[in-house]
Amino acid sequence: MNRREPSRYEERVRQAYQAHKESGEPTYILGIETSCDETSAAVVQDGRVVLSNVIASQADIHKRFGGVVPEVASRRHVENITLTIEEALTRAGRTLDDIHAIAVTYGPGLVGALLVGVAAAKAVSFARGIPLIGVHHIAGHIYANRLVEEMRFPLVALVVSGGHTELVLMKAHGEYEILGETRDDAAGEAYDKVARALKLPYPGGPHIDRLAREGEPRVPLPRAWLEPDSYDFSFSGLKSAVLNTLHNASQRGETIDPADLAASFQDSVTEVLVEKTIRAAREYGARQVLLAGGVAANRGLRERLQQRCEAEGVALVIPPLSLCTDNAAMIAAAGYIHYQKGQFAGLDLNGVPGLPLS
Amino acid sequence: MRVLAIDTSNLVLSVAVVEEGRVLAEVTTNQQKNHSVRLMDCVSRLLDETDTRPEQLSGIGVAKGPGSYTGVRIGVATAKSIAWALNLPVVGVSSLQAVAQNALGFPGLIVPLFDARRGQVYSGAYRTAGMEAVSVQLAERIILLSDWLPLLREQAAGEPILFLGEDVRLHRETIAAVLGDQARFAPASHNHPRAAHIGLLALGEIENAGSAHDLVPEYLQLAEAEAKWLAQNQEGSQKE
Ligand SMILES: [Zn+2]
DSSP states (O other): OOOOSOOHHHHHHHHHHHHHHHHTOOOEEEEEEOSSSEEEEEEEETTTEEEEEEEEEOHHHHHTTTSOOHHHHHHHHHHHHHHHHHHHHHHHTOOGGGOOEEEEEEESSOHHHHHHHHHHHHHHHHHHTOOEEEEEHHHHHHHGGGGTSOOOSSEEEEEESSSOEEEEEEEETTEEEEEEEBSSSOHHHHHHHHHHHTTOOSSOHHHHHHHHTTSOOOSOOOOOOOSTTOOOBOOHHHHHHHHHHHHHHHHTTOOOOHHHHHHHHHHHHHHHHHHHHHHHHHHTTOSEEEEESGGGGOHHHHHHHHHHHHHHTOEEEOOOHHHHSSOHHHHHHHHHHHHHHTOOOOTTOOOOTTOOOO | OEEEEEEOSSSOEEEEEEETTEEEEEEEEOSOOOHHHHHHHHHHHHHHHTTOOGGGOOEEEEEOOSSOHHHHHHHHHHHHHHHHHHTOOEEEEOHHHHHHGGGTTOSSEEEEEEEOSTTEEEEEEEEEETTTEEEEEEEEEEEEHHHHHHHHHHHHTTSOEEEESTTHHHHHHHHHHHHGGGEEEOOGGGTSOOHHHHHHHHHHHGGGOOOGGGOOOOOSSOOHHHHHHHHHHHHHHHHO
16 A cells, blocks of 8 residues: 555544643543553553552462463453453543543563553544554553652662563653663562472562561572673572572471571572662662562562662652552553653554563 | 444454445455554554544444454454444454355355364354355354364255365365365355455344443463363362
8 A cells, every 4th residue: 555645543633632732731641551461551640640540450360370371361351451441431530532642551561462452552542533652561660650759860760570670771751771681580580480499379579578577598699790880680590599409408308497598589689689779870870769560569679779779868769569560550651751742653553572662 | 324344363354344235345455464553554544435434433343253362352452442432332243254254145054164273173154044144053163173074064964065264275185085075165265254244244233232341252262271270170179
């Protein structure tokens, strides 16, 4: 097909955006997030105020499989998607008529899961002639902080979850520079694997965190600092060291206190995460340190980061847990920056499982 | 009443706009599988070409499976979301029946099939019933082709059996070996689904359409992990 004049949809979107900008009225963005196992929809005002944030969790379904099964997750997303969106509007006391744009996670994540949210967002955008915004999932996690406190630049964000471990530098809204990321497992993944070795239930993170409080970090475990100037992470060596320690002990007929092992593992993970974050904050003169992602719920990590940020005299922002795990309010918040700049996606927006940030 | 119809359940992408007694536009391609990228642009273009604003639609029809899991989901998620956003009825039509409609008028058993790997097919058996729609003779299912062919022979009672679908060529020799001359094969132009059929079938069902929320794909089988889990847990409970 040859290039054509703008479609009616494109015209409608352009006019709607123009009219709203001129009106100077508040901006209501509908966020949609389906990158993993949570079907979520939210309404956020001006990128700052959460009017609703509905999360249809599938955690109970995936628990029995010992991890997220992509096909199962994708199936649940299709079943839940319009219900979840409707619920978000209802709880916000709004209708689609009030919505100025639809922001959707288009990567990274599980491709089959992403595609459901992207298809739904494009469909609603098209049906109602509302602008469509594609949002990077990690950008969403970072912008969860803006729902708590205004961002001050430059800032350093540590994003840790079952799927990611990233250290990101931001000098302005919508500008991301990845300082470091994991070279193997995500931090949350390492937690799950170690938890399995300790015969703790899935997801393992919260169980290790709890168990670690009952023990002392007296089992010697490595710290993966990597090259001296590197902000990258690596957790697979640590995970192997834990497994070896357990294996060797059982060979010798000794027992290791699981609480001590959990404390030692947690100590190693949090020390590396926190020290690299602090070093980055120092190097780039950060005015704020942000902690985001599901692992932000980890008390050991929060407390350590809190202590070090206080010692460094840099402000630390940690959103409440409901905004740390995957949710659509953070996607709407990140999408608001694109809305202000008029950066909209076309109807050919696709789910991109390995989408790079920036 | 104007209906938008969509089929992305296999390699074919088909979109149509239909009214009672008239197909206004239809686009069907059988080339690329990037339905996620192409579907909405195609819908947008077809509505523009038929001078249809989304609010002017009276309903949506969609192929709800079986087929490629991802393909089916893209179609269903799109259809139910458009329907929900415009408060329209949405009708899910069997992806197999959509193909069977190509053979309306054939005197015998009409058997659309999609390959489902490991010797299995998604299939059903239909017969011409008047000139509106085919009627179901054997309900759609996932089945080993080697089990399906004897069932079809029994059902056909000596009448010819017409096989339809893009994947028939993968199994043509097996089918011919079992059914001999009783097996017929459609020309290539009858093998791909056409959204126009889905649109017209949906038009007939619009009065009975449920809520957009309730529309879900018809996969005909559980996700592998779910099937394994069920098998293990049933074994476990039987042992106890
Ligand atoms: Zn996440």
